[in-house]
Amino acid sequence: MSVARAGLRAAAVSLLAALLAAGAPAQTAPPEVVQTMCQACHGLDGNAPVSAFPQLAGQRPEYLQKQLEDFLAKRRVNDAMAPALEALNKGDIPAVAAYYAAQKPKPAGSSNERLLAEGKALYDDGNTATGVPACVGCHLAGGVGNERYPRLAGQFPEYAVAQMKAFKSGARSNDKGKVMRAVAARLSEQEMAAVAEYLAAQP
Ligand code: HEC
Ligand code: HEC
Structure with a gap:
């Protein structure tokens, strides 16, 4: 690469960096x-x-x-x-x-490939044999959620499993229309563990 071209490239890179910095949302201080x-x-x-x-x-x-x-x-x-x-x-x-x-999530992650694959299947397709609906229908692809349904992506599996159990037992009952209680009632402990593992690995 010629000196002139290298210089041009460096200028372009710093201009891009400046533009990105200017476009970045203002970091608000924590309340x-x-x-x-x-x-x-x-x-x-x-x-x-x-x-x-x-x-x-x-x-x-x-x-x-x-x-x-x-x-x-x-x-x-x-x-x-x-x-x-x-x-x-x-x-x-x-x-x-x-x-x-507005904070950047750091996914909990998973290294259990087998459990993760089982969880993905349940998340995307549900379990027709036991009447578990596909989670993706409400929580969206990869568990990103929307204004009506919570984000589940990246969540700690321990916490996600605890919530599913709480919905199943009725210890948590703040879901309007019992939507999550109806889902959790049909989930086995194995399915809860698998789907939580899948969710933990989502970005
Ligand atoms: C009919 C829509 C619907 C379906 C289908 C559904 N969910 Fe939910 N889920 C909800 C709603 C609504 C909430 C939040 C309830 C509230 O307001 O507290 C929720 C909450 C949760 C939470 C707790 C989140 C947190 O941060 O505490 C978990 C975990 C969860 N769902 C997992 C699942 C899984 C796994 C499936 C599939 C087996 C599933 N959901 C299917 C509607 C749904
Ligand atoms: C001593 C530890 C502790 C402190 C301090 C704490 N929390 Fe929590 N928080 C928890 C635990 C544990 C849960 C899970 C509760 C459950 O299992 O239902 C939780 C749950 C939550 C949830 C629900 C998350 C979900 O996905 O449904 C929100 C939102 C939350 N906390 C916000 C806050 C805010 C805001 C504050 C400060 C005012 C705060 N917490 C202080 C321990 C704490």
Whole structure:
């Protein structure tokens, strides 16, 4: 490559970098309550440090908002979340939901290829023999979710399985129209483990 061409290329690269920086969305500072409370378990960027706490980064803002309203109204109950909820005002919810939704998710990942393939089949096709509907019909391809259905991609399998069990037992009952309770009621423990493994590996 000639010196002139190399120089031109370098100029083009730095121009591109400048354009990308200018186009990048402004990084909003975490809301106060996230810094003082939520980050201890969910991480400052919504990627929880341990699998006991759900990933919030990249979750749909509408879903985060609904869950926080449900927790405050005790339609959804969890002992670990209770003290943090004392510090959460209803007015903080939209900013907290928007903040965590805007963070970059780091998928939990999976190395169990066999379980993952079994989970993908259930996710995409359901189980006609037992009447499990295809998850993809609501949670969309790869579990990305939309404004009505939560994102499941990248979530810790431990957490996802715990929620499916909670829906199945009725311990969690904040799904409108019992939609998830009806699905979970038909899931076997093996299917829960497989589908959670598949979801953990999704970007
Ligand atoms: C002591 C640890 C802890 C703290 C602090 C905490 N959480 Fe949680 N959070 C949890 C646990 C555990 C769950 C799972 C609850 C369950 O199993 O139903 C959860 C669940 C959630 C969920 C539901 C996620 C989903 O996918 O449905 C949201 C949203 C959430 N927390 C937001 C917050 C916010 C906002 C704060 C700060 C005000 C906060 N949490 C503080 C432990 C914590
Ligand atoms: C008819 C639509 C529908 C179908 C089909 C469906 N879901 Fe859901 N799912 C929902 C809704 C709605 C929620 C959120 C409920 C709420 O508001 O708390 C949910 C929540 C969940 C959650 C909890 C998410 C969290 O962050 O706490 C998991 C896990 C889940 N679904 C897994 C599945 C799996 C696996 C399948 C397929 C076997 C499936 N869902 C099929 C509608 C559906």
